[in-house]
Every structure is written in structure tokens, then in C-alpha cells.
Amino acid sequence: MLIDALHGLPGVGVKSAQRMAYHLLQHDRHGAMRLSQALAGAVQTVHHCTRCHTFTEDEVCPICLDPGRDARQLCVVETPADQAAMERTGSYHGLYYVLMGRMSPLEGIGASELGMELLTRRAVDGVVEEVILATSFTAEGEATAHILGEGLRQHGLVVTRLARGVPAGSELEYVDLSTIAHALADRR
Amino acid sequence: MLIDALHGLPGVGVKSAQRMAYHLLQHDRHGAMRLSQALAGAVQTVHHCTRCHTFTEDEVCPICLDPGRDARQLCVVETPADQAAMERTGSYHGLYYVLMGRMSPLEGIGASELGMELLTRRAVDGVVEEVILATSFTAEGEATAHILGEGLRQHGLVVTRLARGVPAGSELEYVDLSTIAHALADRR
Ligand SMILES: [Zn+2]
Ligand SMILES: [Zn+2]
Numbered sequence: 338m339l340i341d342a343l344h345g346l347p348g349v350g351v352k353s354a355q356r357m358a359y360h361l362l363q364h365d366r367h368g369a370m371r372l373s374q375a376l377a378g379a380v381q382t383v384h385h386c387t388r389c390h391t392f393t394e395d396e397v398c399p400i401c402l403d404p405g406r407d408a409r410q411l412c413v414v415e416t417p418a419d420q421a422a423m424e425r426t427g428s429y430h431g432l433y434y435v436l437m438g439r440m441s442p443l444e445g446i447g448a449s450e451l452g453m454e455l456l457t458r459r460a461v462d463g464v465v466e467e468v469i470l471a472t473s474f475t476a477e478g479e480a481t482a483h484i485l486g487e488g489l490r491q492h493g494l495v496v497t498r499l500a501r502g503v504p505a506g507s508e509l510e511y512v513d514l515s516t517i518a519h520a521l522a523d524r525r
Numbered sequence: 526m527l528i529d530a531l532h533g534l535p536g537v538g539v540k541s542a543q544r545m546a547y548h549l550l551q552h553d554r555h556g557a558m559r560l561s562q563a564l565a566g567a568v569q570t571v572h573h574c575t576r577c578h579t580f581t582e583d584e585v586c587p588i589c590l591d592p593g594r595d596a597r598q599l600c601v602v603e604t605p606a607d608q609a610a611m612e613r614t615g616s617y618h619g620l621y622y623v624l625m626g627r628m629s630p631l632e633g634i635g636a637s638e639l640g641m642e643l644l645t646r647r648a649v650d651g652v653v654e655e656v657i658l659a660t661s662f663t664a665e666g667e668a669t670a671h672i673l674g675e676g677l678r679q680h681g682l683v684v685t686r687l688a689r690g691v692p693a694g695s696e697l698e699y700v701d702l703s704t705i706a707h708a709l710a711d712r713r
Contacts, residue, residue: 339571342563343534345556347548352698353536355606358567360535362580363625366568368533373564375530376549376557383527383550392550418543437551510540 390455391417391435400433407431409466413456413485415439415473419509423471426518431469434459439472440481448484460489467495469524473508474501497524578643579605579623588621595619597654601644601673603627603661606698611659614706619657622647627660628669636672644673648682655683657712661696662689685712 339361343354361369385391386398393399400406410431414420415438423429434456440446460468468489472478486496500523504512527550531542549557573579574586581587588594598619602608603626611617622644628634648656656677660666674684688711692700 339563339567342556342560345553345560346531346545348541348544352606355609356536357534359580359604359606361564362567362571365533368530369564369568372530372533373561373568375527376561376564379527379546379550380554380557380561392547416547418540418547421543 385437386435388459389433389435390437390452390459391420391433405430408464410469411460411465411467412469412471414471414509415478415481416510419471419473422510422512422514422517423521426514426521428518428521431467432465436472436481439477440484441477442480448488451481453485453488456485457488457492460494461492465494467497469521470496470498471509474499474504475506475508499524573625574623576647577621577623578625578640578647579608579621593618596652598657599648599653599655600657600659602659602697603666603669604698607659607661607696610698610700610702610705611709614702614709616706616709619655620653624660624669627665628672629665630668636676639669641673641676645676645680648677649680653682655685657709658684658686659697662687662692663694663696687712 339358340351340354343349343357344351349357361372382394383392386393386395386401388397388401391398407430410429411434412423412429412431413434413436414423415436417435420433420435423433436451436456438446438451440448440451459465470482470486472481472485482498486498489496499517499520501520504516509517527546528539528542531537531545532539534542537545549560570582571580574581574583574589576585576589579586595618598617599622600611600617600619601622601624602611603624605623608621608623611621624639624644626634626639628636628639647653658670658674660669660673670686674686677684687705687708689708692704697705
């Protein structure tokens with residue numbers, strides 16, 4: 338049963354799940370309990386920031402609450418990992434909106450499933466002037482940027498996209514920091 | 526904290542841990558709770574079989590209790606995964622002793638840490654006639670087989686080793702079944 342549950346993790350095959358279960362029970366029961374409690378705790382306390390939609394244990398996440406951020410810029414990313422990659426560049430000081438996914442017509446994920454309404458409501462607060470679309474440079478990420486851009490421009494917002502300095506076909510999370518920083522500077 | 530705990534699993538880097546946490550919280554909170562409970566349950570209920578030393582939730586594991594197994598043969602393996610590989614060959618019908626590790630002088634794991642005494646006590650029950658050493662064909666696995674063999678022969682037991690049909694340097698768990706079956710037939 339433990340092997341089945343570990344096998345349910347993304348990227349973990351049966352053999353890996355067996356190794357993990359063996360390791361935890363034979364060598365790291367403390368780690369097993371720690372992981373058990375971390376999982377239960379996260380499921381109980383982690384929800385979406387009411388401002389940017391990322392995961393947080395608070396009503397509003399620390400970045401949204403930070404008065405040092407430039408509230409006139411709103412960067413739209415797909416996942417918290419992509420947001421973390423943007424943060425690590427050290428060259429973006431605005432706020433974020435985290436989609437928690439991207440459009441995928443094949444899987445029935447369109448603009449409404451992605452929370453286009455929530456994003457629009459966030460972007461038309463009267464303070465945001467520019468929305469920077471930093472979705473992945475994959476077919477799905479580009480489609481997402483296209484649809485979001487059309488919707489946001491209708492509300493009079495300046496909409497830009499990270500420059501194509503990001504290698505095509507790559508996920509933002511795995512792109513090196515200087516490439517992201519350049520793409521941010523060259524946004525169009 | 527959840528990412529840290531997942532990162533503690535063998536073979537899981539920081540990026541994988543981030544992906545797992547995101548997947549669980551965004552798409553599979555049910556799976557997260559299931560894994561949490563499976564971990565806590567296993568830590569609480571899984572211990573060592575008093576006969577063969579493998580993991581079990583009972584006092585004695587199902588294989589040791591099976592009256593259809595030939596109690597005159599005792600196969601010594603390193604891990605439950607290796608035992609499972611032997612079982613899948615369908616060509617072994619004796620009992621097992623699971624070391625739960627192998628000797629590793631560099632890590633300070635010698636015969637006593639491996640439970641040589643427990644194994645000896647198990648093997649000299651008056652019923653076991655042959656001990657088949659099925660430890661890995663790595664340097665450490667061979668050393669383990671050598672030391673265990675010397676100790677067991679002193680007690681008048683017939684000690685055999687899986688034939689070298691198993692490719693050198695490989696872990697039993699990853700060897701194809703027919704190779705293991707042949708090696709079992711050719712044991713020396
Ligand atoms: Zn936020
Ligand atoms: Zn047993």
C-alpha cells in the first residue's frame with residue numbers, strides 16, 4: 338500500500354517506489370513520519386493566495402503583501418516553480434499572477450478553467466498598468482499567452498511578452514537565469 | 526517544508542520535489558492524504574519477520590508460514606526487492622532470509638551489523654540443509670557471500686551461490702527473470 342501510494346507520485350515508477358519504501362522503513366522512519374506530517378499539514382493549510390492565486394498558508398502571500406514591489410507590473414506565470422525562476426533572476430520587482438496551469442484544448446483546459454476571470458479581476462484594479470506574459474514558450478504556453486493577451490488588451494492594459502530569448506520549446510523553470518533576465522529586459 | 530520532506534526521498538532532487546508538491550496540492554490532494562496515511566501506517570505496523578527478517582505487518586510473514594515451501598532450502602538475499610525478483614522467476618520454492626543490506630566496510634557495515642547471528646540461528650534449525658547465497662554480484666555482494674558462506678559452512682550446512690550467469694556488476698533486482706532462473710539452476 339505504501340509502494341502504491343509512492344508510485345502515485347509524478348515520475349516515480351514501481352521500482353523507484355519500492356526503493357523509496359525500503360529506504361524509508363529500513364533507514365529513515367523519522368523521514369517517513371516527517372513526510373507524512375508535511376503532506377497532511379500541506380493539504381490542510383495550503384490554499385490559493387486571494388491576490389495572485391499561488392499557493393500560500395496565509396490569506397495573501399508574502400510577495401503580494403510586500404510594499405517594496407512595483408504594483409504597476411503584473412507578471413503572469415504558469416506555476417509557482419516558474420515564479421521562483423523569475424524571482425531568482427533578481428531583475429523583476431513587480432507582482433505576479435500564477436495561473437496554476439496552462440491552456441490545453443486536448444485536456445479540456447480553456448480560458449475559463451485557467452481562471453481568466455480571476456486574472457482579469459486582478460489586473461483591472463486600477464493600479465496595474467502592464468501585464469507581462471511569462472507563460473512557457475511551448476505551443477500550449479504560446480496559445481495561453483495569445484488568449485490571455487487578447488482578453489487583457491480589451492481592458493486597456495499594456496500587455497507584453499517575454500522576449501524570444503528564451504529557447505523555444507523549453508519550460509521556463511529549466512531556463513538559465515541570465516536568459517530569463519535578458520528576455521525580461523527585451524520584452525515586447 | 527513539504528518540498529524538503531519530498532527532497533529527502535532517495536533519488537528525488539529539489540526540482541522533482543517541487544513538481545511533486547505542486548502536483549499533489551494542485552491536482553491530487555486525495556493522493557497526498559493517501560500517501561500521508563500510508564507512511565504513518567507503515568511506520569507504525571511494519572517490522573521484521575521473526576523468521577526471515579523481511580518486512581511484514583505480521584509476526585511471521587506469509588512466505589515463512591506457507592507449508593507448501595521447501596523448508597530444507599534457505600535463500601539469502603539482500604533486500605525485499607531482490608526476494609521479489611527471485612519469486613517472479615517461479616523456479617524457487619524454498620524459504621528466504623532477507624539481510625536488509627549488504628556488507629560495506631567503508632560504511633562500517635560488517636557481519637554483525639548485517640545480523641549474521643540471526644541468520645545463523647535461523648539456518649541451524651535442523652531442517653535447513655542448503656543455504657543459497659543470492660546476494661548481488663557486486664564487490665560488496667560477493668564479499669558478503671564470502672563471509673556468510675564461511676560462517677555457515679562451519680555449522681555443517683551446504684552453502685551454494687547463484688551461478689555467474691547473472692551479469693557481473695549488476696543488482697539482482699534489475700536482472701531479467703530467465704537469467705536469474707538459469708543462475709539458480711546452475712548454482713554452485
Ligand atoms: Zn499572492
Ligand atoms: Zn518471513
